[in-house]
Amino acid sequence: MTQSVSSDVSSRSLPVIDVGALIAADNAKAMQTVAEQIRDACRVHGFFYVSGHGVDGELIERLDLLSRRFFALDEQKKMRWRMALAGRAWRGYFPLGGELTSGRPDWKEGLYLGTELAEDHPLVLAATPVHGRNLFPDIPGFRDTILQYMNAVTALGHVLMQGIASSLALPPAYFYERYTADPLILFRIFNYPSQDVPGDLDVQWGVGEHTDYGLLTILLQDQIGGLQVKTPGGWVDATPIPGTFICNIGDMLERMTGGWYRSTAHRVVRNTSGTDRLSFPLFFDPNYFAEVHPIDGLPQVPDPDDSASRWDQANVHAFNGKYGDYLLNKVSKVFPQLKQDVL
Numbered sequence: 113m114t115q116s117v118s119s120d121v122s123s124r125s126l127p128v129i130d131v132g133a134l135i136a137a138d139n140a141k142a143m144q145t146v147a148e149q150i151r152d153a154c155r156v157h158g159f160f161y162v163s164g165h166g167v168d169g170e171l172i173e174r175l176d177l178l179s180r181r182f183f184a185l186d187e188q189k190k191m192r193w194r195m196a197l198a199g200r201a202w203r204g205y206f207p208l209g210g211e212l213t214s215g216r217p218d219w220k221e222g223l224y225l226g227t228e229l230a231e232d233h234p235l236v237l238a239a240t241p242v243h244g245r246n247l248f249p250d251i252p253g254f255r256d257t258i259l260q261y262m263n264a265v266t267a268l269g270h271v272l273m274q275g276i277a278s279s280l281a282l283p284p285a286y287f288y289e290r291y292t293a294d295p296l297i298l299f300r301i302f303n304y305p306s307q308d309v310p311g312d313l314d315v316q317w318g319v320g321e322h323t324d325y326g327l328l329t330i331l332l333q334d335q336i337g338g339l340q341v342k343t344p345g346g347w348v349d350a351t352p353i354p355g356t357f358i359c360n361i362g363d364m365l366e367r368m369t370g371g372w373y374r375s376t377a378h379r380v381v382r383n384t385s386g387t388d389r390l391s392f393p394l395f396f397d398p399n400y401f402a403e404v405h406p407i408d409g410l411p412q413v414p415d416p417d418d419s420a421s422r423w424d425q426a427n428v429h430a431f432n433g434k435y436g437d438y439l440l441n442k443v444s445k446v447f448p449q450l451k452q453d454v455l
């Protein structure tokens with residue numbers, strides 16, 4: 113990979129944490145060991161691989177296969193499910209170069225999805241942004257597979273948040289009781305095609321440097337690679353490891369922990385491998401209406417404001433208010449046109 117810069121990968125590679133004990137939930141000592149591994153990973157990197165997660169491998173294979181079938185369709189056909197058609201629900205397909213990071217197009221196409229809510233759900237009737245029905249492409253089996261996958265990984269998200277609570281010496285249900293009994297789940301399926309960029313386009317990355325907005329991102333990626341994580345020692349490749357997810361913490365967890373855990377910047381290099389790269393991030397976030405507050409009693413971080421070196425120059429610690437407000441402010445920057453049309 114051309115932009116790979118890690119020279120001393122062994123000391124800087126990201127940890128793999130087997131979370132089987134958290135799922136089994138029958139051995140307090142083993143659960144504590146996992147919580148300590150999570151704490152170390154969140155303190156040092158903000159990124160870790162998860163193995164032993166229990167999500168069905170056959171379901172993952174089916175999701176990958178059907179997603180490839182979708183992206184192989186003509187662009188014109190894929191545009192039948194374009195995001196503009198979902199309005200405020202913020203769902204559907206966006207074409208190559210259609211999403212911006214820091215004002216520049218990313219070299220990816222994708223399908224935006226989330227918790228499936230019916231037209232008569234109160235939040236949909238109230239036209240709540242990012243809530244609504246999905247635009248499921250008419251690939252046989254795709255809808256059910258996506259819904260099953262979102263359910264399975266959301267369940268994993270609840271377990272991981274229990275582990276994160278324990279890692280902070282909080283009761284396991286800390287986040288559930290305050291923020292995630294009804295979490296905001298956004299799910300994306302991305303294709304990074306191995307395709308040249310036309311000379312007149314200002315494209316550099318698959319996805320430019322950024323942090324994620326919410327609590328926890330649970331990412332499935334295929335075998336191509338390209339995700340890189342910013343560490344104090346430089347950019348590190350998050351090399352694919354079969355059978356694992358990659359987890360990273362988002363801005364809201366940094367805010368809640370007063371910077372004790374950081375939302376670590378990451379990016380994806382442009383795919384030049386000759387084969388499409390697929391990735392599937394699921395964002396496990398606080399309820400849209402939840403007010404985010406710092407957690408009492410954590411170790412104090414002297415100066416948590418790192419806005420000067422952050423990709424968006426934002427100070428997440430200055431944010432007060434509903435998670436939904438924070439999210440909308442961010443999302444409107446990555447899809448400015450859509451914001452104009454539907455908000």
Ligand SMILES: O=C(O)CCC(=O)C(=O)O
Nearest residue numbers: 302319324339380391393
């Ligand atoms: O595709 C990837 O590997 C990462 C995508 C990502 O960082 C994001 O969607 O926030």
Ligand SMILES: [Fe+2]
Nearest residue numbers: 322323324378
């Ligand atoms: Fe991300």
